[in-house]
Amino acid sequence: MKLFQHSLLSAACACLLLFVVTSCYGQQSDSNYRIAVIPETLSLEVDETARLTGTVRDAGGNAVHDSVFFYSLSRESVSVSRSGLVKGLQPGTFELQAYALTPGNQRLTATIPVEVSFPPITDIAFTGRPGRMYADTRRPVTLSVTDAKGFDRNPGEVTLTSSDSSVAYVDNFGQLHAKKPGAVTITAQAGEATARRRTEVVVNPVTTIELTRKGEQQTRTGDVVRFTASPKNAEGRVIDDMPVEYSLAAQPDNNRGEASPAQVKEDGRFVARKPGTYTVLARAGTVFAEQTIGVEARDIQREVEVVGHALVGDVHTSDLWVWEGVDGNDYAVTGTWGGNGEAYFWDVTDPANMTIIDTVTVDARTVNDVKISEDGRVGVITREGASDRKNGIVILDVRNPHEVEIISEYSEGLTGGVHNAFIYEDHVYAVNNGRRYDIIDISDPGNPETVSRFELDTPGHAVHDVWVEDGIAYSSNWDDGVVAVDVGSTPAADSPETHEVGTGSPENPVQLGSYSYPSGWNHAAFPFRSQSTGDFYVIAGDEAFPNGLFVQDKPTIPAGWIHFIKFEGGWDHPKEVARYRVPEAGTHNFWVKGDTLYVAYYNAGLRVVDISGELMGNLYEQGREIARFVPTHHRGRIPNAAMSWGPHPYKGYIFVSDWNSGLWALKLTD
């Protein structure tokens, strides 16, 4: 027995020893292999190809096998086949990876640096106005620069010189300064590429400038005043091609550490943010003219009265719609976010006593959007997070809001989730999985039918929301900005140009125009024609959470603002002319009624903004804010934290849904 125990122990120890030794030996063995790639680095031109070969070698440098595979870490800039055929696609420094197995099945990797050189610049062209300047003026030198592969290159790579600096010279910022009459040649050079432009400097004939203004004599902050400078020669003739620069001197009423209180654009438009006295200067060469303007406070602020509040504290509240029911009473519907798939129906006939009169529960976690048809008979709610992952929309009979009935559930092609929807003339425009919007005929609400889809064709395109007015759908598309689409435009449709009514239809949506901006935060869109000026705008709103969003426990600080886009000269000519930006806060949904903008500005609450007259600059800083209300409640979903989601001005009241505190009814007081 003793011998048996001894043998057993010995065997166990031997096994342990063998295991340890084998493991160590195996590791040492595999660590001696490496991938040898030839060449070890690559330098390529764009479109040039090269062949990599890889072998697995042992410690002695002997080739073991050549089953080495390759891939690129920058496929759009340098490609490589599995077997090692490389092609440079774009200039820059990149990496390829090689991988293989050791005989012991351990993974080996190697990195191959690749330098794809920039092609030489081959073409430089002067753009902009022809080479004639008046003495004592300046203008930027503009260039078009391309390389041997047709890539646009930075004009900063080009050196600019003048043949006679005493006549004209180029400064470090690419500005050409004309000093005295004469002729010079400006040379633009990069490598072997050269372009020349002869510039003639002529006598500056301007002796006077007539500076006039157009606009209200009684100027308030936020009012845009148009200054026009007419440079004239000694005979009083206007010199049309004389460049004029505008600037201003400011004397704000409150000058204690005030930043720039006004601005003047290059076309002479002026707007003041603060009351004070301002002098606008116009310069043409060495000749100046000035005009002083007094600006008063806009003084339009009003108080907000809380008429009613219905706390929803157990779930986040999402979108809101208010309508007059077929019985003449007033009703509202609100969605819920991250909850149990509920939509709440409210009687808001007496806004001081808003009560839930019915609840519709569907298989969803979020009912983000709620909409009611214009005749108050049909409702649509959107679904996200359905347990069977078939989201889509739910169509409701809301003729009796006390007993709302589900007419149909429609998820055909919409299973990815519908975040937003809009009802317009018996059709639902449903945002489909953030990719496109589907247009669904609900003339027979029990049998909805998709009649078409609208989807952009840009790389990585997306859509967040859509709003339809007079047959034009305005969608908000993150990076792709706002997009206007004719889905059956009517004669009443706002348009920046004369267009053929009914170019598109629900079955055949036709894109009219679009505007995008660098942040890619476009979340909502709303068209509006100014009642005071007749100007047509599309307002684009942002949504962004650079500081995160806190669903449970603490307030959130979103970001983003409202962009005012003017299509002067047609759908193909969008221009962002103004913004409304509250600092340290972020926008969500908004509404325009008359010349007043109502913004649910998330953590900054409801903002009511005067958008009458021409718009320019940041309206927030111009005293255009009429009122604000920051809704919070100590028993809110997140206590004491405003997160205003959607406003709806209705019959003299402003209804607001707040993510944390439910439904509010507000009124502006005099």
Added chain:
Amino acid sequence: MKRVLLLLVLFLAGFCHHTAAQTHHLYVAAESEDKVYQLAFDARSGEGDIRDSIAVGQFPTENEGPHGINVGIEGDYWFLSLAHGNPYGWLYKFTTGGNKFVSRTELGMFPASMEMSKVTGLLYVVNFNLHGDMEPGTVSVVDPRAMTVVSEITTGIMPHGSRMSEDGRYQYHVSMMTDELIEINASALKISRRLSVAPEESASASSAANPPGKTEAIAQPTWVDPHPTQGLVYVANNKSNEIVEVDTQRWEVSRRYNTGKAPYNLEISHDGQWLVASYKGEGATGIWNLQSGKEVARITNSRRIPHGVAIAPDSRYAFISVEGIGGEAGSVDVIDLQALQRVEVIEVGKQAGGIVYWKTTY
């Protein structure tokens, strides 16, 4: 010799003690909560708890849907697919334990399950395209160090269930709407084989020969898992209520098991003894003995919709994520594979789905 004996006794005693006192650590994703939960289950006390909850995504007011989750082969990072983007989904990378966000990269439409290959060190993520047109989907192959997509492999319609062979040489997934099991050569980054897993009498009707958009999937497979030691893979046929065993040498179906309603996920235990399958259609988990080919237990889950399966390395416990419906919280059911009963329920966020075993501590 006494010293050696003492060391061996201590070693064995310590080993036995560790087995009883081990704690199992997992991650589970809650798809409608946009959160991932780090869980621990103490085998000695039989109690589980949440060690951390991690908010994920970029658009908090929209549901981005964390769906697939896995831990890298080195164990330093966990990877998460977010189903909804603008409109493409994302792959996120976090540190294990610290749960710090590292980086992310954009993938295809509704990226779902994933696994890393020992051979290539690459991550293979199927883009389920659950909400798109019936068109061929893709498998995104990602370098997890650089978090860069290095290849997109076109595959069947609605691919799902990305799992690697034990040696890391092959990736397996299923094509839900063409009733196929598909094998990818992990090194060549190419599809190497396809096999219909539909019931024989209907296989022709659901073959890949059907034009896109006209498929009539009979089996609708949703998951696949290779056997750890044998040349077999197991496929969950969600629609035809069966589990299919495929012989990878002969590349043919070798056995079919009739299961509970709508088997969705499955996993083979590391000792190769058990197959655990979630029956999404009946709120239960099936435990199969692979040697006998019999279902030895069908255990009712704590909620109605069981989703994912993860099994501890010691093959003792199975962890089932359970979705819940509507506002109902999700959960993770812990099943003792020896006792064949549910021993713990850990409450997590809504629509618990992707689940992965992380590590064992003692």
